[in-house]
Amino acid sequence: MLTILSQFKLDGKPIFHQRYGNGHINSSYLVVDSTAREYILQKINCSVFRDPDSLMNNIVAVTKHLRSRAAHEREVLQLIPTVDGKDWFVDEENEYWRLYAFVADSICLDMATPNDFRESGFAFGMFQRHLSDFPAHTLVETIAGFHDTPKRYDALKKAIEADVCERVQLVQKEIEFALARHEYASTLTDLQKQGELPLRVTHNDTKLNNILFDRSTRKALCVVDLDTVMPGLSVNDFGDSIRFGASTAVEDEQDLEKVTLSLPLLETYAEGFLSACGNSLTECEILHLRDGAKMMTLECGVRFLTDYLSGDTYFHIKRETHNLDRCRTQFKLVAEMEKNWEEMQRLIMKFKN
Numbered sequence: 001m002l003t004i005l006s007q008f009k010l011d012g013k014p015i016f017h018q019r020y021g022n023g024h025i026n027s028s029y030l031v032v033d034s035t036a037r038e039y040i041l042q043k044i045n046c047s048v049f050r051d052p053d054s055l056m057n058n059i060v061a062v063t064k065h066l067r068s069r070a071a072h073e074r075e076v077l078q079l080i081p082t083v084d085g086k087d088w089f090v091d092e093e094n095e096y097w098r099l100y101a102f103v104a105d106s107i108c109l110d111m112a113t114p115n116d117f118r119e120s121g122f123a124f125g126m127f128q129r130h131l132s133d134f135p136a137h138t139l140v141e142t143i144a145g146f147h148d149t150p151k152r153y154d155a156l157k158k159a160i161e162a163d164v165c166e167r168v169q170l171v172q173k174e175i176e177f178a179l180a181r182h183e184y185a186s187t188l189t190d191l192q193k194q195g196e197l198p199l200r201v202t203h204n205d206t207k208l209n210n211i212l213f214d215r216s217t218r219k220a221l222c223v224v225d226l227d228t229v230m231p232g233l234s235v236n237d238f239g240d241s242i243r244f245g246a247s248t249a250v251e252d253e254q255d256l257e258k259v260t261l262s263l264p265l266l267e268t269y270a271e272g273f274l275s276a277c278g279n280s281l282t283e284c285e286i287l288h289l290r291d292g293a294k295m296m297t298l299e300c301g302v303r304f305l306t307d308y309l310s311g312d313t314y315f316h317i318k319r320e321t322h323n324l325d326r327c328r329t330q331f332k333l334v335a336e337m338e339k340n341w342e343e344m345q346r347l348i349m350k351f352k353n
């Protein structure tokens, strides 16, 4: 680790480092140097991101664009250059490393109060707005078909057929739940193909712990985890936030009694998101925000189930049934959304401009 850190222009000497955060993909470390400055060092997960050079070029360009719109430096991720003046470092084993300045006096949350959640909705809405004039064609698609839900179903079917871990027999209920919604899975991709939903530059991974809040004011400060910024659907950015943040329990809760959709949290997020998006969303996008929520939750459940069946090769896990537990919370939330389908629309529509 010290050899890696010696490649970056720190203010002082590194004196402390430890694993950090609850991300499922990259390996993140908190680093402190002898001047007490803090950093986040990340090893990019190259089995997930197959073209890390293009991914880093995306991030350099996006952060530059966001910086030109920002009021304060803490609002945008800042890459610390290497001693050679590069924005990332590739080690002898071809691992990719990047170092960010730790956003000062910030905290990260896995569960939100209504106020926090409204704030995060506003910040993700502003994020999309600030990128509305970013040249989308210059962005490389870092994971092809990332939110192509029908494609995620294809992967699930393959995993069921292969059954490499002989786990299919353990998850009959979950498989049945997923397959019963197979037809629904193409709702948003079809609307996009028909030109009804526009492609925009979106974040694509808008969960609550991908946003930093000011420790004292609790204002949303900075959007992080820019690996999946690419052309996508605004309704999916709205939806992924609801999937994670409007749940009454954490994503890997094992007691499903605790997992339900909080309608007040949905309402407060819609308020923040729609006030930041202003008039930029089309009628069709606003009408399908609730589908974004259901689709992202269903898709994520399908992805967790696929990974469980495939031997947990994609998402980091801490226990044997971790991906299955995560799948179950997602499917419980989908069922809750279906029960509250009309009410979800009513609450979202309150904030239509």
Ligand code: ADP
Pocket (backbone or CB within 6 Å): 020, 021, 022, 023, 024, 025, 026, 027, 028, 040, 077, 078, 100, 101, 102, 103, 106, 108, 209, 210, 211, 212, 224, 225, 226, 227
């Ligand atoms: P992953 O792709 O694994 O989710 P993230 O980029 O989201 O990786 O980083 C993991 C966690 O590290 C975030 O949820 C956040 O808590 C923290 N983090 C990332 N970048 C910064 C930063 N610049 N300042 C402070 N915390 C950060």
Ligand code: GN1
Pocket (backbone or CB within 6 Å): 022, 023, 024, 025, 026, 048, 204, 205, 207, 210, 225, 227, 228, 251, 300
């Ligand atoms: C991953 O990287 P992280 O932990 O913020 C995943 C998202 C999932 C999420 C589920 C690149 O997000 O797509 O929705 O886990 N990111 C990638 O919590 O696959």
Ligand code: MG
Pocket (backbone or CB within 6 Å): 023, 024, 209, 210, 225
């Ligand atoms: Mg993350």
